Amino acid sequence: MNDHPLLQGELRLAGRLDGRFFDLLAALALTGSLQKAARAAGYSYKGAWLVLDAATALTHAPLVAKASGGAGGGGTRLTPEGEALLTAWRTLQARHAAFLHEHAAWLATQPALDALLKRMSMKTTARNQFFGRVSAVNAGPATTSVRIALDGGQEVTASLTTEAAKELKVKKGQEALALVKSSEVVLVTDFGGYQLSARNQLAGTVSRVQRGAVSSLIGVTLPGGTVVTASVTNDAVDGLELAVGQPATAVFKAYAVMLAIRA
Known part of the structure; x- marks a missing residue:
């Protein structure tokens, strides 16, 4: 090889x-x-x-x-x-x-293709890998909030320690990957008049329901084509009556987002 x-x-x-x-x-x-x-x-x-x-x-x-x-x-x-x-x-x-x-x-002489293949070459167990560019960096004494603008127009917010942000040398305009485990994603089909504290709330349409023995993988396609995958118990799938074509919002907290910056 x-x-x-x-x-x-x-x-x-x-x-x-x-x-x-x-x-x-x-x-x-x-x-x-x-x-x-x-x-x-x-x-x-x-x-x-x-x-x-x-x-x-x-x-x-x-x-x-x-x-x-x-x-x-x-x-x-x-x-x-x-x-x-x-x-x-x-x-x-x-x-x-x-x-x-x-x-x-x-x-190396094809920057767009080179960047695409480099994104593909990263191997991780996180099912959700959102590619975009850093649109804002808000540094605090202990915690730094980083917003990543996705190609579809949505934004994902990551919360990391300020020390980690300094080590990554995060700055506006950088290419970045936001990694989120499917188990960290909560699906909401009806807010019932409530507002959630989670920073990341991405509205889309259920595009896949892959049922397993205990849990199911649910894909939610966002405007622009980005897909968010959530791992949901079968009881929850039945309770929400999740089906392809149904509107749903993928919700996850900023601290559940792992940020990857190319060295």
Whole structure:
């Protein structure tokens, strides 16, 4: 596997011969022992023979051969075809890495696409990831409030310690991600004349009801297309009679928002 912060690509030959298989061949060439090579590549001895047999069926030529006995008791070696295949793999690996490097350099010249892929590359368990720009920063002695303007025109407010805001160097105009767990989102279908203290109240339409054994994932689509996901108990779904097409407001407190700023 060749990795880059934005690009990844796995090299395989014939769709089946991957890096682990060639680790086996390389270890075999080094040790002359299939048992040692299998251990190094993470195969059982039987598994190593099976994968070598499958590769031989693809190449129509034996890749390994038994070495004659002697002081060392014999062993297993690569055939000329096996050595040629291993050499070809190493060459292709180098070319593949160069290919990824070349295209990563091209991505750096495409700022909009580069920014999009960087947002996609972040891995987190938070189901809600709202991308936008910092529209306001209100710093207090202990707590700082940060507002993020979303593409659809809505705003999300995050409350974090002033120390954390300083470490992130948060300032107006920065790109930012607001991360919110689905369990922190409360859905309201009727305020009944009351007002809530929660800073974030995003009105939209129920667009998905994915029912599970105990709880359901409810998607609320906001004007502009942003989707907020809430994890709601099945009892609550039934009690509110939640259904696709129903107006709903996704509510979550500012302290439930985790702010991510690109370094």
